[in-house]
Each structure stands twice: as C-alpha cells, then as structure tokens.
Amino acid sequence: xxxxxxxxxxxxxxxxxxxxxxxxxxxxxxxxxxxxxxxxxxxxxxxxxxxxxxxxxxxxxxxxxxxxxxxxxxxxxxxxxxxxxxxxxxxxxxxxxxxxxxxxxxxxxxxxxxxxxxxxxxxxxxxxxxxxxxxxxxxxxxxxxxxxxxxxxxxxxxxxxxxxxxxxxxxxxxxxxxxxxxxxxxxxxxxxxxxxxxxxxxxxxxxxxxxxxxxxxxxxxxxxxxxxxxxxxxxxxxxxxxxxxxxxxxxxxxxxxxxxxxxxxxxxxxxxxxxxxxxxxxxxxxxxxxxxxxxxxxxxxxxxxxxxxxxxxxxxxxxxxxxxxxxxxxxxxxxxxxxxxxxxxxxxxxxxxxxxxxxxxxxxxxxxxxxxxxxxxxxxxxxxxxxxxxxxxxxxxxxxxxxxxxxxxxxxxxxxxxxxxxxxxxxxxxxxxxxxxxxxxxxxxxxxxxxxxxxxxxxxxxxxxxxxxxxxxxxxxxxxxxxxxxxxxxxxxxxxxxxxxxxxxxxxxxxxxxxxxxxxxxxxxxxxxxxxxxxxxxxxxxxxxxxxxxxxxxxxxxxxxxxxxxxxxxxxxxxxxxxxxxxxxxxxxxxxxxxxxxxxxxxxxxxxxxxxxxxxxxxxxxxxxxx
Ligand SMILES: *[C@@H]1O[C@H](CO)[C@@H](O)[C@H](O)[C@H]1NC(C)=O
Ligand SMILES: *[C@@H]1O[C@H](CO)[C@@H](O)[C@H](O)[C@H]1NC(C)=O
Ligand SMILES: *[C@@H]1O[C@H](CO)[C@@H](O)[C@H](O)[C@H]1NC(C)=O
Ligand SMILES: *[C@@H]1O[C@H](CO)[C@@H](O)[C@H](O)[C@H]1NC(C)=O
Ligand SMILES: *[C@@H]1O[C@H](CO)[C@@H](O)[C@H](O)[C@H]1NC(C)=O
Ligand SMILES: *[C@@H]1O[C@H](CO)[C@@H](O)[C@H](O)[C@H]1NC(C)=O
Numbered sequence: 001x002x003x004x005x006x007x008x009x010x011x012x013x014x015x016x017x018x019x020x021x022x023x024x025x026x027x028x029x030x031x032x033x034x035x036x037x038x039x040x041x042x043x044x045x046x047x048x049x050x051x052x053x054x055x056x057x058x059x060x061x062x063x064x065x066x067x068x069x070x071x072x073x074x075x076x077x078x079x080x081x082x083x084x085x086x087x088x089x090x091x092x093x094x095x096x097x098x099x100x101x102x103x104x105x106x107x108x109x110x111x112x113x114x115x116x117x118x119x120x121x122x123x124x125x126x127x128x129x130x131x132x133x134x135x136x137x138x139x140x141x142x143x144x145x146x147x148x149x150x151x152x153x154x155x156x157x158x159x160x161x162x163x164x165x166x167x168x169x170x171x172x173x174x175x176x177x178x179x180x181x182x183x184x185x186x187x188x189x190x191x192x193x194x195x196x197x198x199x200x201x202x203x204x205x206x207x208x209x210x211x212x213x214x215x216x217x218x219x220x221x222x223x224x225x226x227x228x229x230x231x232x233x234x235x236x237x238x239x240x241x242x243x244x245x246x247x248x249x250x251x252x253x254x255x256x257x258x259x260x261x262x263x264x265x266x267x268x269x270x271x272x273x274x275x276x277x278x279x280x281x282x283x284x285x286x287x288x289x290x291x292x293x294x295x296x297x298x299x300x301x302x303x304x305x306x307x308x309x310x311x312x313x314x315x316x317x318x319x320x321x322x323x324x325x326x327x328x329x330x331x332x333x334x335x336x337x338x339x340x341x342x343x344x345x346x347x348x349x350x351x352x353x354x355x356x357x358x359x360x361x362x363x364x365x366x367x368x369x370x371x372x373x374x375x376x377x378x379x380x381x382x383x384x385x386x387x388x389x390x391x392x393x394x395x396x397x398x399x400x401x402x403x404x405x406x407x408x409x410x411x412x413x414x415x416x417x418x419x420x421x422x423x424x425x426x427x428x429x430x431x432x433x434x435x436x437x438x439x440x441x442x443x444x445x446x447x448x449x450x451x452x453x454x455x456x457x458x459x460x461x462x463x464x465x466x467x468x469x470x471x472x473x474x475x476x477x478x479x480x481x482x483x484x485x486x487x488x489x490x491x492x493x494x495x496x497x498x499x500x501x502x503x504x505x506x507x508x509x510x511x512x513x514x515x516x517x518x519x520x521x522x523x524x525x526x527x528x529x530x531x532x533x534x535x536x537x538x539x540x541x542x543x544x545x546x547x548x549x550x551x552x553x554x555x556x557x558x559x560x561x562x563x564x565x566x567x568x569x570x571x572x573x574x575x576x577x578x579x580x581x582x583x584x585x586x587x588x589x590x591x592x593x594x595x596x597x598x599x600x601x602x603x604x605x606x607x608x609x610x611x612x613x614x615x616x617x618x619x620x621x622x623x624x625x626x627x
Contacts, residue, residue: 062431064423065293066529066548070580073529080527084122092625094123102624104610109197113606117599124524128608131341132615134220134326140618146327150204153323154244156212157184159203164196168205181207186346187330190605199613206331209497210315211338213329214322216258220339245319246395253316255324259337260304268307290421291435291544294536296528299519300336301537312537313517314392314403315497317460328612333498333518342521343608344601347500354481355500357507357592372482373509376582381550383412383447383513383542384487386479388454389468391495400460404494404515405452406472408539412450413473415441420543424552426562428574436552436560438543446553447546449487451475485510488581489546491535494518506532507592511549511585515539521604522596531591533584549581550574 085091088111095103114122135143150156151171157180159168168184169176184205191198206212246252260266303310310316315335323329331340347355351366358367391405400406419437426434451473458465481501484490485508492499492514505512514528515535528534533545547556551574557565564572614623 062433064425064431064433064548066545067580069293069295069529070584073527077527077530080124081120084120084124089627091122092627098123098126099129102626104614105623105625106197106610106613107625108627109194110603110606110610113194114603117603118594119600119603120595121525121600121603125604125607126524127342127519127521128604128611131339132611134215134339135328135615138326140616140620143328143615144202146325147202147204149327150202153204153327155181155207155320156329157181157205157207159184159188159191159205161191161195161198161201163200164198166191166195166198181205182350183207183332183346186349187343187605190344190349190602191609193602194606194609198609199617201609201613201616203330203612204328205343206329206340208320209332209495209500210318210320211331211334211340211497212320212323213327213331213339214252214255214259214324214337215326215339216324217261218258219324220259220326244321246321248395250321251316251395252318252320252322253310255322256303256310256316256337257307258324264304264307266304266307266310289538290540291423292536293541293545294528294534297514297516297534298537299517299523301517302336304337309537311399311402312404312407313494314390314400314405315494315517317392317395317399317403318496319393319395333520335517336519341608341612342519343605344521345498345500348503348596349598349601355504357481357504370482370485370508372480373485376488376509376585379486379488379510380449381447381489381546382449382487383489383491383546384484385409385412385450385491385493386453386475386483387493387495389452389456389458389472391493392457392460394457394460397460398462400457400468401462404517404537406461406468408491408493408515409450409452409472411539411542412444412448413471414444417441420540422543422547422552422556424547424556424560424562425574426552426560427564427567428551428572429576434560434562436556436562438556438559442555443543443553446555447543447550450491453477453479484508488550488585489513492516492532503592503596506588506596509585509589511581512588513542513545521601525595525600526591529584531584531588549577551577 085094088108091111092103092107095107111122113119138146147158150158151174157168157170159166166188168180168188169178170180170184171177184207187203187205257266301309303313303316313335326339329340330343331338332343332345334340334342350356351359351364353359353361356366358370360367360371385408387405389400389405389409392400392403401410417439420440420443421435422438422443423433423435426432453475455465455468455474458468461468481504484501484505488510490505490508490510490512492502492505492512494516498516498518498520499514502512502514512532513535514532515537517537526532535542535545547553551572552560552562552564556562557572614620617623
C-alpha cells in the first residue's frame with residue numbers, strides 16, 4: 001500500500017513536470033494564441049461578425065455586434081419580467097407546467113411573502129428544481145440518513161430547524177458546538193423571517209467556497225434500488241476518507257472526470273493541454289477572436305467535452321477533497337457537473353465593510369450612496385481589478401500560471417510589443433469600423449489598472465515567486481472596496497470559488513465586467529449585456545469592449561492614422577459608447593436594488609426550504625400544496 005501510493009505520487013509529479021516543461025516551451029510563449037483561448041459554445045461564431053477581409057487593409061464592419069447584444073438582452077429581460085405570474089393561481093399553474101407536479105405545501109404562504117415584499121421573480125426557480133432533482137431519486141429516509149452524516153464531513157456545519165426555530169451547529173465526533181462558519185451563520189439568518197413556518201429539517205452547510213459534490217456518472221444514473229443497496233459504499237465515501245485534503249491521493253479533476261459521460265474527452269486518461277479544435281494557426285483567426293463577445297458567462301461550460309480547459313481554472317487544483325455521493329450539501333455556487341444545492345452567499349446577505357456597498361461600519365447602517373462613490377464623469381476610463389493570487393490549490397502542484405486570476409493579471413501586465421487587434425469607428429460615431437494592430441503594452445497602459453495586491457501560493461508558479469512577480473503586476477498598497485468605484489469598469493473574477501464581491505460591484509455606479517464558470521442562485525434572474533458585461537474565459541475581447549464603449553485610445557488612433565487624429569479633441573470621443581456603458585452601470589445598480597435585495601435572497605431560500613421539506617418527508621404527496 002505504502003509502495004503503491006508513493007508510486008502513484010511519483011507518477012503525478014512526473015506528469016506535472018512534463019506539462020510544466022511543455023508550458024515553458026513553445027506553448028507558453030505563444031499564450032496569446034493558445035493558452036488564453038477558451039472556445040465556448042456561448043461565444044458568437046467568428047464568422048458571424050468576422051470583420052476582416054483577407055488582404056483588405058481597411059475592411060469595415062457596418063454594424064458593431066455590441067449594440068445588438070444589448071438590444072437583445074433588453075428585449076429578453078423585458079419579456080422575462082412581463083411573463084411573471086400575477087396571482088397565486090397563475091403561479092401554481094406555471095409551477096405545474098414547468099415541473100409536472102404540484103408546488104410544495106406552504107406555497108401560498110411563500111407567494112404572500114413574495115408579494116408582500118415586492119419580489120419580482122415569482123416563477124424563475126429552475127435552479128432549485130435542478131439542484132434537488134437527485135434527491136427525488138432517493139427516499140426521504142435515505143435523504144435524512146445522508147444528511148445526518150454531516151458530522152463526519154470536514155468543513156460542513158448543520159443548520160437545524162426544530163419546533164419552528166433554527167440553530168446552527170458544528171458536529172464533530174457526535175459533539176455539537178456553536179463554533180460554526182460564517183456561511184452557516186449567514187444561512188441561519190436568511191431563515192429568520194419564516195423559520196416558524198417550516199417543519200423540522202436539517203441543512204448541511206458547506207463552510208467553503210468551492211463546490212463539494214462530484215458524483216461519478218455511473219453512480220448518478222443508478223436506480224433507486226441499487227442506490228439503497230449501496231448504503232455501505234456511500235457511508236464509506238462520506239466518512240471514510242480520513243483526511244480533509246487530497247493528501248496526494250487524488251485531485252478534484254480526477255473526481256470531476258468521473259462525473260462525465262463515458263466517451264467524453266474527460267474520460268480519457270490524459271487530456272490534451274490544447275484543444276484539438278482550436279485552429280489558431282493563422283493570424284487572421286487570432287485577430288478575429290479578439291473581436292468575439294461572449295453572450296453569457298461560462299456557467300454551463302462543459303469541461304467534460306473540453307477537458308483541456310480544466311487547466312485554466314483554479315478550482316480543479318483545490319486541495320480539498322470532494323464527495324462522490326449524492327449528499328444534500330448547501331453551497332453558494334457550482335460549476336457545471338457539481339451536484340451541490342445552491343443558496344445565496346453569506347457575502348451577499350450580510351452587511352460588512354469588505355463586501356457591502358454603502359456600508360457604514362461605524363454607525364452600522366446602510367447608506368444610499370457609498371462614501372467613496374464618484375460622479376460618472378469623474379471616474380477613470382480604466383478597467384480595474386485587484387485581488388490576491390489565490391484561485392486554486394496545489395493538487396497537483398505547479399499549475400498556478402493557468403489559473404483564471406493569473407491569466408487575467410498577466411494579460412493586463414503584458415508590456416510586450418505583441419499586437420492586439422482593436423476595432424473602432426472612424427470617425428467616432430460613424431459606422432465605418434476599422435481595425436488597428438496595437439502593441440499590448442500600449443493598450444494595457446491606456447486601459448488597464450489591474451494588479452495582485454497579495455501574492456500567495458508562489459510555489460505553484462513555474463519559476464516560483466521571482467517569476468510570478470516578473471510576469472504579473474503586484475501592487476502591495478492594498479485596496480478598499482470603495483477604490484473600485486473610482487473607475488467606470490470593474491472586473492469580477494472567480495477566486496477559490498465564485499466572487500463574493502459581485503453584489504457590491506453591481507450596486508455601485510460603475511459597470512461590471514464578469515467572467516465566471518459558476519452558476520449561482522440568481523443566474524436566471526440576471527441578464528448579461530443588460531446588467532453587466534459578460535467576459536469570456538480568455539478575456540481577449542476586453543480591449544475591444546473598451547474600445548467600443550470608451551473609444552479608441554490616442555495610441556490606437558495613431559497606429560491607424562485614423563481621421564479622428566485630425567479632428568478637435570472634443571470630437572474624438574464617442575459619446576454614444578460612454579452613454580451605453582453608463583446605462584449598463586445604472587441597470588446593474590437597479591437590478592441589485594430591486595431583484596438582488598436581501599429579501600429576494602430570503603424568497604429564494606424560503607421556496608427552497610419548502611421543496612426540501614417535501615423531500616425530507618416520508619409522505620411526499622401530503623407535503624404538496626392543495627389550494
Ligand atoms: C403579508 O402582509 C399582510 C398584511 O400586511 C400580513 O397580514 C401577512 O401576514 C403578510 N404575509 C406574509 C407571508 O408575510
Ligand atoms: C425512485 O423514487 C422515486 C420517488 O420515490 C419514484 O418516483 C421513482 O419511480 C423511483 N424510480 C425507480 C427507478 O424506482
Ligand atoms: C485550420 O484552418 C485552415 C484554414 O481554414 C485549414 O486549411 C486547416 O486545414 C485547418 N487545420 C486544422 C488542423 O483543422
Ligand atoms: C444552463 O443549464 C441549465 C440546466 O441544464 C439550463 O436550465 C440553463 O438554461 C442553461 N443556461 C444557459 C445560458 O444555457
Ligand atoms: C504589429 O503590427 C504592426 C503594424 O501592422 C507591424 O508593423 C508590427 O511588426 C507588428 N508587431 C509584431 C510584434 O508583430
Ligand atoms: C495619415 O492620414 C493623413 C490624413 O488622412 C494623410 O495625409 C497622411 O499621409 C497619413 N499618414 C500616413 C503615414 O499614412
């Protein structure tokens with residue numbers, strides 16, 4: 001056993017070493033054309049908006065894709081709002097239409113709660129249905145038994161409702177204590193306004209940001225009876241691991257691969273570092289990609305079919321073990337493939353100096369306008385991001401260079417003369433779009449204010465701390481939440497899990513650019529290109545987003561010898577773009593204040609609790625709503 005383990009460990013290290021050498025060789029230096037790429041089904045096909053003729057030096061796009069994305073987004077959202085049920089009867093009918101069963105008992109109370117609190121989203125709870133689906137496959141007895149194993153699991157607390165009162169406990173070796181995580185406390189406080197209307201229940205709460213539940217594909221599709229027979233196997237899975245971390249005996253990716261359907265790329269033993277479908281040999285193709293805009297964030301991105309892409313996401317390198325059985329784990333976010341049950345993040349619900357817009361930590365009150373907020377015209381035109389070099393672990397070690405934050409900071413720290421292609425209207429305000437090849441170093445200086453504020457995990461970076469600091473801007477001056485609103489563009493990136501700052505960014509008067517591979521409780525409630533700007537996982541279109549909204553920078557105009565150069569300075573800026581950006585900033589703020597409120601999170605959790613209570617009951621039929 002000992003022998004075998006160390007052999008396996010050596011194997012992993014060898015594999016890691018090979019990949020690192022590979023990375024430092026050709027592929028790595030060509031990162032602009034390979035590693036940063038993240039082809040995504042949700043991206044518009046290149047050909048749709050391919051603006052570049054082969055030999056034509058000044059081809060023109062007649063229509064920029066962004067206005068259409070914005071118009072479609074607005075139309076979509078208007079339609080979503082207008083179709084929400086207006087009466088309880090309509091809400092019941094809509095529920096039955098979507099899920100082909102009756103709503104849970106207490107649905108009328110929930111509806112009144114929603115109505116009383118002006119909750120806009122009455123019908124959009126598909127996430128709950130999706131997350132709870134595996135638990136319809138097992139009996140209530142099974143569900144309760146599995147939940148009762150929470151005490152065996154590291155970093156899992158329990159929120160327990162008994163006789164209409166909820167408490168949060170941490171169970172270790174059968175002993176209960178009140179030393180619970182902030183996440184459990186957060187969930188507990190979300191129940192306060194309706195706990196008296198709930199039956200007795202137990203919620204295992206994930207104390208970490210990462211998703212925890214990865215059930216192998218073969219086990220997921222088993223019938224109920226087989227599952228029952230597997231009780232012992234599941235108990236082992238839940239309680240028998242001994243260590244909370246991988247301890248060199250596996251990785252998240254190894255666990256994730258098994259959730260994929262047999263035959264998918266991820267099920268093959270080794271995945272290619274580079275997607276075979278990525279045909280980026282020609283300069284033309286590379287340029288085009290920089291002008292491709294994501295329609296949405298990558299929450300549904302398939303790492304099963306795009307196995308290579310797991311190298312670009314830190315969470316696949318997390319040190320913490322995942323759990324290979326359907327277990328009711330309440331977590332703040334999940335990437336596709338995880339079976340956690342989503343709840344609102346405590347960062348969004350609580351009110352704190354570091355995560356809440358307008359929070360006055362001295363008087364403990366919420367201000368309408370944050371002390372550090374600025375009028376739009378006084379904000380800088382730069383793209384702002386600060387954060388730590390976290391976002392992944394060291395299982396296996398050595399891959400930090402590809403984690404989502406490192407890739408972004410490196411992109412923005414690139415001082416080189418490698419060209420990026422920027423498309424802009426010339427003259428400003430016209431529909432004559434031209435492009436210029438501008439050195440990355442120049443664009444980054446013009447547009448970006450991006451840096452790590454803290455370096456951690458440098459041992460996972462090829463070349464160590466020195467190499468990390470050389471390739472990434474590090475600004476150790478620290479950052480306040482309010483520093484973000486000094487800029488028109490704030491970027492929101494995943495960390496170890498989802499980004500807890502998102503709701504505060506949304507509430508600010510700045511526009512949010514968001515890249516994520518997670519879906520959260522609100523993902524069906526928000527509209528990309530209306531409330532925020534979705535950013536692809538390669539981030540490579542960011543220069544063209546900036547050029548569209550803020551206009552080409554002086555250096556870009558000069559490279560292109562654009563006609564704007566020969567116009568008076570006040571005519572060079574595109575007013576329309578800036579207005580559009582401001583509209584996104586305003587719509588985002590409005591969203592936070594009408595749909596992303598604390599009471600909206602309560603409404604989500606309330607409805608989730610009713611559904612969970614039905615699953616928890618031996619007589620599920622009696623726990624259905626009857627008018
Ligand atoms: C809704 O408001 C009414 C009237 O203010 C109140 O009687 C009722 O208890 C409220 N219901 C819920 C579920 O909050
Ligand atoms: C599994 O259990 C559910 C709920 O008890 C039931 O509706 C379903 O028919 C069962 N499926 C099988 C394959 O036994
Ligand atoms: C890449 O694209 C070029 C031009 O479209 C094509 O000729 C070539 O066959 C492609 N290569 C691969 C490996 O698909
Ligand atoms: C993502 O997947 C979920 C569940 O399969 C689905 O309901 C949702 O519509 C998908 N979202 C997008 C943007 O494709
Ligand atoms: C960048 O583009 C310019 C203009 O097309 C070209 O002269 C220059 O060689 C390019 N630089 C690099 C590093 O490719
Ligand atoms: C730049 O454009 C101006 C005005 O269109 C033209 O007179 C000049 O020759 C151009 N310069 C170069 C280097 O192409």
